Amino acid sequence: MPITVARTRAELQAAITQALAAAELRAKVARELAEDALEAAPSEDVTGVSLGLVPTMGALHDGHRRLAEAAVAGNDVVVASIFVNPLQFGDPVDLERYPRTLEADTALLESVGVDIAFAPELEEMYPGGEPLVRVTAGPLASKWEGASRPGHFDGVCTVVAKLLHLAQPGPGGAPTAFRAYFGQKDAQQVAIVRRMVKDLNFPVEIVPVPIVRAEDGLALSSRNQFLSATERDAALVLSRALRLIEERASAHEPLMPDDAVALIESQPGVALDYFDVVDTDTLEPLAFNCRETPFTGEALAIVAATVGPVRLIDNMPLRAR
Amino acid sequence: MPITVARTRAELQAAITQALAAAELRAKVARELAEDALEAAPSEDVTGVSLGLVPTMGALHDGHRRLAEAAVAGNDVVVASIFVNPLQFGDPVDLERYPRTLEADTALLESVGVDIAFAPELEEMYPGGEPLVRVTAGPLASKWEGASRPGHFDGVCTVVAKLLHLAQPGPGGAPTAFRAYFGQKDAQQVAIVRRMVKDLNFPVEIVPVPIVRAEDGLALSSRNQFLSATERDAALVLSRALRLIEERASAHEPLMPDDAVALIESQPGVALDYFDVVDTDTLEPLAFNCRETPFTGEALAIVAATVGPVRLIDNMPLRAR
Known part of the structure; x- marks a missing residue:
């Protein structure tokens, strides 16, 4: 199936609902086929479908490809988000020069079987400017990357909270699992997002995916x-x-x-x-x-x-x- | 139906799933009856069920009763939470003397038709102590109540975020609406929670409920x-x-x-x-x-x-x- 590109929450939710319904239908057909084949043998219950989320800032490389592949392998429906989040940049020059390659990104996601690319405009994510209420990462962000990038992990937590809420199945969807995939390359980000999910009880499973390296050993970035x-x-x-x-x-x-x-x-x-x-x-x-x-x-x-x-x-x- | 009292997330989610399934069944039966009755006339589509959440700190009075009644009137299934949240108390003495009347609270909730009372222990809400990652209320909390209660609204936002995640329908539930009810008496709390829902894209509708006053005019508290x-x-x-x-x-x-x-x-x-x-x-x-x-x-x-x-x-x- 061709990838669906969603630009707004409404488009995203409609795409998720449609994809989940299709996945449910496929699961049902598969079960019926299995039941026919197995005749009297007991068939495994199909209890629902699962949704995977891959949050990215675009400029996708083979490390992201691995993330997306893991999500596709583990879920019936996969959403990948592409959003360069200004909140997590301290330096406006760094934000400005961050590569933006939406067309190539969408092609890569489609090639590995991602169902939906969510590529919101800034105004869709932060209508009326920066958010007032935010998620703060706390003491886990005081060291390492956080020490040299003040506010970075607060920005990460805030946008990940938003994306988890935006992508989580809305009316009509009844998935059995909701998972979000993060690259282990950003180890502190993984630790902080996991802690956020625990501390704020997000109904999602965080799945870290190992670092991908070039042949010479350099971690992809x-x-x-x-x-x-x-x-x-x-x-x-x-x-x-x-x-x-x-x-x-x-x-x-x-x-x-x-x-x-x-x-x-x-x-x-x-x-x-x-x-x-x-x-x-x-x-x-x-x-x-x-x-x-x-x-x-x-x-x-x-x-x-x-x-x-x-x-x-x-x-x-x-x-x- | 008698009220279900849940003490843990697992109990809460099981109770919600069961109540939603029962509500869906009732909706289906109602639709079939309506279809039989209307014969050829088109019947309204039953597209799902709705879930209402009433977050409280217990010590329920007629103001809370009004909240719960609004939630019961507007939703198929209603969860009321009872949790005295230490994060939103600045003064340990105030926290200590906050009235705790679980039995009377549960009876009141049951009498107005609330389906589930979620009364978690401290350890269920904050396993291993206070959360590291939190929600911060930002500039909306700098004035009025926030000015004399530093950190209060951060504590409110953090626990409301947790409760919204805990109560939102999990696997198997497919409600068409998720609403949370707050008393207008805490006007700043309503404004901040609404802003949180907007800024962090929580998939929930916040419903404020008017102040209830005693006959002499005193707002109930x-x-x-x-x-x-x-x-x-x-x-x-x-x-x-x-x-x-x-x-x-x-x-x-x-x-x-x-x-x-x-x-x-x-x-x-x-x-x-x-x-x-x-x-x-x-x-x-x-x-x-x-x-x-x-x-x-x-x-x-x-x-x-x-x-x-x-x-x-x-x-x-x-x-x-």
């Missing part, structure tokens, strides 16, 4: 296109440093993150902001001594650095094997 | 029970002052709110906090000169004062006839 060849080469030190720590974690060794810091700081053209090993949910640095204690359990290694004109972030889950 | 007979008598000056302005508005005269202020200030035992005439949505004082310009259109007169141990608020809609 819309901002990579602003890197020169030399800068890109320098940027590879970030994933190398993460890999170093990840290998020690797998091998049950002390992580010694100072080695990763030294590796990054020895790379010309890379200005390290932070490198640390943290709890995946709370984003607090690990309580044990990473220099001496062999690693057990699970954690997350996170890094941020400026390379040329671009701030890059990356992370790697750590798990003792 | 759970806190009135803390007034002595003398204090209660003194408190009547608030509704008298509002009525004075309301009569001038109806008669198309200049409002001259200073007269109301003088009236209240002349009453021993009453400490006036504010009296003003404001826009119902923005809560900003009217732009025109209330002393000279004849009143046209609509507005809201609001008042707050401390009488004995209690802070009282009241308001009256103004409309030129």
Whole structure:
């Protein structure tokens, strides 16, 4: 089926209702066919359909493709939103130059089987200007990316709350599941959105999707296109440093993150902001001594650095094997 | 049908699903009966059922009864929540002495036809302590009640967001409408919750319900029970002052709110906090000169004062006839 592009809440809700009804019909037909085929054997109950939401800011790359594919694989109906949210940009220049490639984005989404692209105008999302009532991310936003981007995660939480409300099935839809997909690349965003869903009881399941890397190891990002060849080469030190720590974690060794810091700081053209090993949910640095204690359990290694004109972030889950 | 008391989200969602299914069945039977009766005449489409939510902090009085009655009259299924929300109390003593009368509350709700009472424990609403991610009310909360109760409306927005998410129909329910009912007595709360719903796109309709007054004119409040007979008598000056302005508005005269202020200030035992005439949505004082310009259109007169141990608020809609 061709993708439906919705520009307003009304169009979005109509498209969702129609797509859910079609999915229900398909499910019903499938069940009847199965019942015919199985004759007397008991058939599994079809209890409803599911809806997946993939919030994006457009400029889609293979990382987003993976997100959309995960949503399509796990749900009957998938909505992907494309909206460059001014609330989460501190710097107007950054907002201005954020790439906007709606036509290519819609084609990519359609190619992986997304049903509905929701691409609202600014006025649809923020009629009459910026919202007065907002969601605030709280202490989880005080560190790491939040420390260098004040207000960023408040803007993220506010727009994600809006999108969850806009996309959640309205009158007529009776899905059994509502899921929203976020890239693990923005690990702090995943942790904060999960906490928002828990603290404010959003009826949605947050599904993180692993980072997609280029062959050279660089985590995919819309901002990579602003890197020169030399800068890109320098940027590879970030994933190398993460890999170093990840290998020690797998091998049950002390992580010694100072080695990763030294590796990054020895790379010309890379200005390290932070490198640390943290709890995946709370984003607090690990309580044990990473220099001496062999690693057990699970954690997350996170890094941020400026390379040329671009701030890059990356992370790697750590798990003792 | 007897009221169902739910203590957890799971119980609440199960009760809602069951009640909606029952309502759908009733609607279907009603339609079939109507179709039989009308024979060839076209019958109105039954497109679904509706769910009403009445958020309360318990200690229910006739004002709440009116809220619940409005919800029952307008919806197939009604949930009333009873939860004394610590987030919206600045003063722990005030929180501590807030009356808790669950049994009487449940009986009142049942008597007016509420289907489900949702009375969660603190741990159900705030597992692991206070939420990190919250809703902030913004500039609408800087004045009036917000000025003397810092953080109060952030706490209100946060718990209302949670309740809207908890009560909104989950898997299996397909209501055509979701409405939440708030007393107009807390006019600033109504304005802020409406703004929250607009700014964050909650899929719910906010329905304000007019103030209920005792025969002597005092607006009903759970806190009135803390007034002595003398204090209660003194408190009547608030509704008298509002009525004075309301009569001038109806008669198309200049409002001259200073007269109301003088009236209240002349009453021993009453400490006036504010009296003003404001826009119902923005809560900003009217732009025109209330002393000279004849009143046209609509507005809201609001008042707050401390009488004995209690802070009282009241308001009256103004409309030129």
